[in-house]
Amino acid sequence: MSSAVRPIATTRSAAGMPTGKLAVWWVIASEIVIFGGLLASYIMHRLAHDAWSAQAAHTNTWIGAFNTMVLLTSSLSAVLAHQAAERGDGPKAARLLYATVAGALTFLVVKAFEWTGEISEGFTITSSTFWSFYYTAAGLHASHVIAGAILMLWVAADARRNLELHRVELIGIYWHFVDIIWIFLFPLLYIAK
Amino acid sequence: MAHAHATHHPINYIRVWFILVLLLIVSVAGPFLGIRWVTLLTAFGIACIKAVMVARNFMHINLEQRYISYVIITVLVFMLLFFAGVSPDVMKKEGSGWVKPSWQAAAAASSAAQGGAAHH
Numbered sequence: 381m382s383s384a385v386r387p388i389a390t391t392r393s394a395a396g397m398p399t400g401k402l403a404v405w406w407v408i409a410s411e412i413v414i415f416g417g418l419l420a421s422y423i424m425h426r427l428a429h430d431a432w433s434a435q436a437a438h439t440n441t442w443i444g445a446f447n448t449m450v451l452l453t454s455s456l457s458a459v460l461a462h463q464a465a466e467r468g469d470g471p472k473a474a475r476l477l478y479a480t481v482a483g484a485l486t487f488l489v490v491k492a493f494e495w496t497g498e499i500s501e502g503f504t505i506t507s508s509t510f511w512s513f514y515y516t517a518a519g520l521h522a523s524h525v526i527a528g529a530i531l532m533l534w535v536a537a538d539a540r541r542n543l544e545l546h547r548v549e550l551i552g553i554y555w556h557f558v559d560i561i562w563i564f565l566f567p568l569l570y571i572a573k
Numbered sequence: 574m575a576h577a578h579a580t581h582h583p584i585n586y587i588r589v590w591f592i593l594v595l596l597l598i599v600s601v602a603g604p605f606l607g608i609r610w611v612t613l614l615t616a617f618g619i620a621c622i623k624a625v626m627v628a629r630n631f632m633h634i635n636l637e638q639r640y641i642s643y644v645i646i647t648v649l650v651f652m653l654l655f656f657a658g659v660s661p662d663v664m665k666k667e668g669s670g671w672v673k674p675s676w677q678a679a680a681a682a683s684s685a686a687q688g689g690a691a692h693h
Contacts, residue, residue: 416652428664456590567616
């Protein structure tokens with residue numbers, strides 16, 4: 381792609397950094413308010429209702445821990461992809477992004493099995509306020525995992541041909557943020573019982 | 574694209590990942606001790622440490638323009654303000670000029686049940 385037709389977000393650096401990267405940080409700041417509001421609401425309700433601990437006792441800590449491990453590992457492959465892109469090795473960056481997508485799919489498959497088990501035991505989104513928060517928070521996070529995986533496939537397809545390698549870092553920043561959200565969801569939903 | 578952090582001390586990403594996994598193991602093991610404050614510390618204290626490690630070492634936030642950190646800190650402060658403003662309404666059963674009838678009814682039913690059990 382010639383520089384004449386490249387998106388302005390790729391080339392302009394009016395704020396001391398490429399506009400595309402600034403946009404990603406801006407998205408993350410907005411997402412902090414979305415997830416932060418949800419988690420703050422959960423925490424205040426959880427502190428006010430001791431009975432929620434009986435509901436939380438039904439979540440599976442080991443499944444949550446496994447998925448945390450999966451996301452931490454996918455963050456590693458994402459940052460290694462960024463490192464490869466910095467060195468100009470697009471094909472390697474693409475392979476590492478595909479590995480990150482594999483992590484995302486593993487996370488989603490495990491979550492699907494987990495939810496199937498919980499729903500079959502009668503714990504649905506309308507069972508109680510705890511389960512409403514549980515499915516809303518985990519579901520909102522899972523939707524971000526799906527979005528991240530789709531975007532990573534797109535970025536990897538270009539990176540494989542050594543195109544738009546700067547986007548590897550941008551999708552990586554987003555993915556690490558998704559990881560951080562789960563880092564807080566894990567103790568809130570799976571450990572605090 | 575090759576910017577500031579190419580010139581900084583290189584980060585050993587695999588070492589960072591290994592420490593994150595160790596911290597995860599500690600956070601899972603914490604509740605087995607059965608001590609409430611240890612569980613809170615290993616769960617939420619470690620979550621904060623892990624989040625900062627990911628932000629610094631994987632997102633390289635400390636190598637970005639300073640204002641990025643200020644933006645992130647600002648929205649986190651907004652969340653604290655939200656919590657401080659709303660939590661009294663959620664967590665208290667009564668306040669200045671307001672009560673929660675459903676909570677009071679539940680508390681009355683609970684104490685009546687306890688009183689009944691004591692009589693028997």
